Amino acid sequence: MIAQLCNSIATASLDFDRLQQVFLARFGAGPSPLFNDWRQMLSETRSKAEGEKLRRINDFFNRRISFEDDNIIWGQSDYWATPLETLGMARADCEDFSIAKYFSLIEAGVSVTKLRLVYVKALQNGPSGPLLQAHMVLAYYASPNADPLVLDNLVTDIRPASRRSDLSPIFSFNSAGLWQGTGNQASKSNLSRWQDLLVRARAEGFQ
Numbered sequence: 016m017i018a019q020l021c022n023s024i025a026t027a028s029l030d031f032d033r034l035q036q037v038f039l040a041r042f043g044a045g046p047s048p049l050f051n052d053w054r055q056m057l058s059e060t061r062s063k064a065e066g067e068k069l070r071r072i073n074d075f076f077n078r079r080i081s082f083e084d085d086n087i088i089w090g091q092s093d094y095w096a097t098p099l100e101t102l103g104m105a106r107a108d109c110e111d112f113s114i115a116k117y118f119s120l121i122e123a124g125v126s127v128t129k130l131r132l133v134y135v136k137a138l139q140n141g142p143s144g145p146l147l148q149a150h151m152v153l154a155y156y157a158s159p160n161a162d163p164l165v166l167d168n169l170v171t172d173i174r175p176a177s178r179r180s181d182l183s184p185i186f187s188f189n190s191a192g193l194w195q196g197t198g199n200q201a202s203k204s205n206l207s208r209w210q211d212l213l214v215r216a217r218a219e220g221f222q
Contacts, residue, residue: 029057029122033220034099042103049079050102053119060123069155072119073166073173080115081106082168095208097216112168113153114212117189118221120155129156131187131194132209137169138181147183154187 031054038050053075060071083106085094098115101107107115113132121127130153137150154163154176162175165182176182187194188209 030220037219038099057122068123069173072116076112076115077168077171095212097219099219109151113151116153116166127190131189133187134185135182
């Protein structure tokens, strides 16, 4: 059942009328500029080259969505929001940024085989010096063996992974499978959150 759901989400177009109905019911009775701007951006992006699709979608979420911890947004330590929930709240953590970009790129015509959500350890500067922090980014592979491009909310310009020495991949996944990044085992709870996210996204209109 999960495999069928993954394939459905990876290949079909969005049901925008249903998405808008769900959005209005959950987040307000009036039209949302953010939702409408996202829909318009996707419409304008479908005909563009893939490099331009990456840039437009990456910039849209990085500029229009504010970073916030799940505890503040959802009252939970780790909640994976659907793209609709991210647009409704206009706030997101790193997983939510990556998930929203992933679904948007698929809708814009990028093959799911070129996209992976990547769990990484990110080297950041803390109050007491450098520290490694759990983080998620979206990777785009122009070809299976290509140096992937990294879409991130920390470093907002798109860079090849070879230029992101601050990131150490742990594992990556998409709607089709799971890949080990360093030999570490993927967290069962994280994969459960991904499966739950796919179910909720389909219920909203991500067919």
